[in-house]
Amino acid sequence: MSSFPTSTVLGYPRIGPDRELKRALEAYWDGRSTRAELERVGAELRARTWRRLAELGLEGLPSNTFSVYDQVLDTSVLLGAVPSRYRDAADPYFAMARGTEGRAPLRMTKWFDTNYHYLVPEIGPETEFRLDAGKPLGEVREARALGYETRPVVLGPVTYLLLGSALDRLDEVLGCYAELLSALAAEGVAWVQLDEPALVGDRTASELAAVRTAYERLGSMGARPGLFVASYFGSLGEALPVLAGTPVEAIGLDLVRGPVPETDLTGKTVVAGVVSGRDVWRTSPGRALAALAAVRASRVVVSTSCSLQHVPYSVAAEPELEPGVRARLAFAEEKVAEVVALAGADFLSPGFENAGYEVTGSEVAGFGGTDSEVAGFEGDGFGGDVPVGRPSVALPGPVVAGERSPYAVRAAAQAEHLSLPPLPVTTIGSFPQTGELRAARAAVASGTLSQAGYEHRVEAEIERVIRLQERLGLDVLVHGEPERNDMVQYFAEHLDGFAVTRLGWVQSYGSRCTRPPILYGDVSRPSPITARWAAHAQSLTDKPVKGMLTGPVTIVAWSFVRDDLPLRDVVLQVADAVRQEVRDLEAAGVSIIQVDEPALRELLPLRRAAQADYLEWAVAAYRRATSGAGDRTQIHTHLCYSDADQILDAIDGLDADVTTIESARSGARILGAVSAFGRGLGPGVYDIHSPRVPSAEEVESLVRRTVAALPVERVWVNPDCGLKTRTYEQVEASLANVVTAARRLRDELGA
Numbered sequence: 208m209s210s211f212p213t214s215t216v217l218g219y220p221r222i223g224p225d226r227e228l229k230r231a232l233e234a235y236w237d238g239r240s241t242r243a244e245l246e247r248v249g250a251e252l253r254a255r256t257w258r259r260l261a262e263l264g265l266e267g268l269p270s271n272t273f274s275v276y277d278q279v280l281d282t283s284v285l286l287g288a289v290p291s292r293y294r295d296a297a298d299p300y301f302a303m304a305r306g307t308e309g310r311a312p313l314r315m316t317k318w319f320d321t322n323y324h325y326l327v328p329e330i331g332p333e334t335e336f337r338l339d340a341g342k343p344l345g346e347v348r349e350a351r352a353l354g355y356e357t358r359p360v361v362l363g364p365v366t367y368l369l370l371g372s373a374l375d376r377l378d379e380v381l382g383c384y385a386e387l388l389s390a391l392a393a394e395g396v397a398w399v400q401l402d403e404p405a406l407v408g409d410r411t412a413s414e415l416a417a418v419r420t421a422y423e424r425l426g427s428m429g430a431r432p433g434l435f436v437a438s439y440f441g442s443l444g445e446a447l448p449v450l451a452g453t454p455v456e457a458i459g460l461d462l463v464r465g466p467v468p469e470t471d472l473t474g475k476t477v478v479a480g481v482v483s484g485r486d487v488w489r490t491s492p493g494r495a496l497a498a499l500a501a502v503r504a505s506r507v508v509v510s511t512s513c514s515l516q517h518v519p520y521s522v523a524a525e526p527e528l529e530p531g532v533r534a535r536l537a538f539a540e541e542k543v544a545e546v547v548a549l550a551g552a553d554f555l556s557p558g559f560e561n562a563g564y565e566v567t568g569s570e571v572a573g574f575g576g577t578d579s580e581v582a583g584f585e586g587d588g589f590g591g592d593v594p595v596g597r598p599s600v601a602l603p604g605p606v607v608a609g610e611r612s613p614y615a616v617r618a619a620a621q622a623e624h625l626s627l628p629p630l631p632v633t634t635i636g637s638f639p640q641t642g643e644l645r646a647a648r649a650a651v652a653s654g655t656l657s658q659a660g661y662e663h664r665v666e667a668e669i670e671r672v673i674r675l676q677e678r679l680g681l682d683v684l685v686h687g688e689p690e691r692n693d694m695v696q697y698f699a700e701h702l703d704g705f706a707v708t709r710l711g712w713v714q715s716y717g718s719r720c721t722r723p724p725i726l727y728g729d730v731s732r733p734s735p736i737t738a739r740w741a742a743h744a745q746s747l748t749d750k751p752v753k754g755m756l757t758g759p760v761t762i763v764a765w766s767f768v769r770d771d772l773p774l775r776d777v778v779l780q781v782a783d784a785v786r787q788e789v790r791d792l793e794a795a796g797v798s799i800i801q802v803d804e805p806a807l808r809e810l811l812p813l814r815r816a817a818q819a820d821y822l823e824w825a826v827a828a829y830r831r832a833t834s835g836a837g838d839r840t841q842i843h844t845h846l847c848y849s850d851a852d853q854i855l856d857a858i859d860g861l862d863a864d865v866t867t868i869e870s871a872r873s874g875a876r877i878l879g880a881v882s883a884f885g886r887g888l889g890p891g892v893y894d895i896h897s898p899r900v901p902s903a904e905e906v907e908s909l910v911r912r913t914v915a916a917l918p919v920e921r922v923w924v925n926p927d928c929g930l931k932t933r934t935y936e937q938v939e940a941s942l943a944n945v946v947t948a949a950r951r952l953r954d955e956l957g958a
């Protein structure tokens with residue numbers, strides 16, 4: 208078996224440095240181009256990636272890390288797990304990804320603790336696993352034609368089946384993997400990477416036994432490539448000895464999220480993930496080299512902690528970033544250069560381990576020591592060794608619990624102050640983002656529209672949204688969030704301590720990308736952000752207008768956060784900024800304030816042992832942000848993408864007066880759980896992800912179900928989430944039906 212290359216990455220961004228894939232996908236979906244054209248763009252992006260990785264000096268090039276939509280969906284196709292309802296669709300792959308007229312798509316959920324979404328494998332009794340190795344083999348051949356030998360990357364059997372809740376099908380699936388390994392060996396492939404991120408979570412004895420079975424069976428095959436099992440997003444813990452006891456040749460460890468294991472891995476190659484694939488900071492060479500030197504294995508290969516798909520392409524595309532911040536950053540390209548530089552250092556020579564932390568950047572070529580920006584930067588410019596961003600303000604102390612009165616007291620004060628009808632109808636905040644508004648923002652950026660001109664348009668849009676809601680008969684209005692490009696980026700742009708990028712796109716799902724802001728320093732709020740828009744909206748109507756804020760946990764979850772302070776300290780700084788916003792809104796006469804926390808579940812640690820601590824600080828941050836409100840101010844929170852079942856106590860702990868929660872799809876299950884909170888509740892009455900307009904009857908039956916489960920005075924009526932991705936036509940029709948349904952029930956209840 209040929210030895211593993213000295214340097215590699217577990218995966219690479221694939222959306223294209225300028226989101227070429229997004230445009231190609233959307234053109235194909237809209238019928239403006241063909242599948243062949245989409246394939247051509249894909250091939251070009253792959254070729255460009257291999258070329259770039261090779262240019263940067265990386266030895267071990269991965270293949271099959273590209274996907275036109277999602278790597279888990281690709282694995283379902285690889286294994287033949289295509290549900291029969293899609294088989295006769297015009298394009299079964301995209302039918303699974305996005306649905307068609309009459310066919311629901313596969314369920315989508317978040318990939319471990321990231322903001323990337325994958326399509327959940329749908330495996331049932333009728334699923335017949337059958338290998339279709341066209342994609343991995345095709346990419347190997349495609350790269351070879353360009354002169355590159357690659358290591359195909361495939362999601363491993365245990366993680367795949369755990370994601371599909373079908374580990375009992377291991378035997379059949381292993382048959383497919385065995386066939387795949389034979390095919391790759393016949394193709395002359397030296398190494399294959401099987402990704403097993405599920406092994407960093409808590410695994411039962413029988414799940415660990417499945418790991419042993421899988422890799423003993425695949426490892427005992429005669430003709431096969433070298434087996435590299437990659438773990439990431441945490442430590443393998445009890446799965447490491449299990450894996451080490453099988454014949455796999457190489458094991459990938461995430462040494463950014465976890466320590467170097469004590470386990471003696473002599474006989475194995477360790478692919479050491481010392482360059483983070485989850486953040487945008489430059490690697491501390493001292494720390495990385497010390498970790499590399501501490502690994503006890505026959506061979507140590509330098510790698511990233513996980514695929515680089517979670518970071519943007521290149522810092523080179525961000526000339527406008529402030530030099531001090533820019534000097535601390537490494538995106539995918541820069542991280543590859545770090546991997547290559549570390550692999551060139553002599554970290555395995557005797558005695559290196561002790562010297563580890565003394566190594567300075569200049570001893571490792573490739574760490575940008577000669578870059579003038581770096582030279583001028585405080586400290587040595589290496590993110591981790593020097594605490595470059597020591598907090599310059601005092602860290603907030605613990606949250607003052609119980610600052611607000613007990614719920615019963617608040618509820619009485621609010622009822623009197625607001626005098627809302629029973630079953631109040633409201634929305635989650637955003638209204639359709641029109642093309643004109645996006646164009647106006649672009650015009651401000653390019654200098655063709657004045658700030659005043661832009662603000663004028665935003666005010667006009669707010670007026671339109673208010674008038675629409677009045678006409679439809681909603682009870683609690685919103686301003687529609689027209690000024691926000693994104694619910695996190697907007698706040699990042701108005702807070703100190705954040706930078707935003709021009710092209711720092713990261714794939715969220717399919718063609719959807721986000722530009723996570725970079726939280727690099729102490730967070731503070733130089734001046735009020737939202738109050739003027741909310742006050743403007745309130746000045747236009749006698750109905751109460753709900754102020755809209757993004758919560759501290761969601762702001763940090765959807766940003767790249769500094770790593771020189773614990774997240775629990777950073778989040779409190781953000782909470783203080785949100786708290787100031789809450790106070791300002793209240794002072795501006797806004798009596799209902801919603802603080803959204805859709806990402807509360809996303810940051811939940813993968814290991815149970817760490818979850819209680821997270822939930823404690825996350826809840827504390829939310830309460831710190833909201834508890835400054837007076838009793839008669841009604842605090843709402845909103846959760847979606849939640850898998851809320853996992854964090855019910857924490858949601859309860861937020862102590863919001865009203866919780867609106869996505870539930871049109873999860874239905875009665877979530878209702879039963881959250882009805883016990885004993886405060887206001889608005890389970891979503893329709894799914895905003897679909898263009899479908901719900902009928903009044905359908906909404907009525909859902910509200911009826913809620914009213915049966917909890918006292919009517921606690922029930923709110925609202926959609927599942929914000930309306931910004933919908934058209935005004937859809938929104939008007941849907942909300943009209945929602946109001947009709949609420950009024951019918953109100954009449955029936957004699958209210």
Ligand code: MET
Binds near residue numbers: 635805928929
């Ligand atoms: C992903 S949650 C979105 C909440 C936000 N207030 C909106 O309505 O868009």
Ligand SMILES: [Zn+2]
Binds near residue numbers: 846848929
């Ligand atoms: Zn939402």
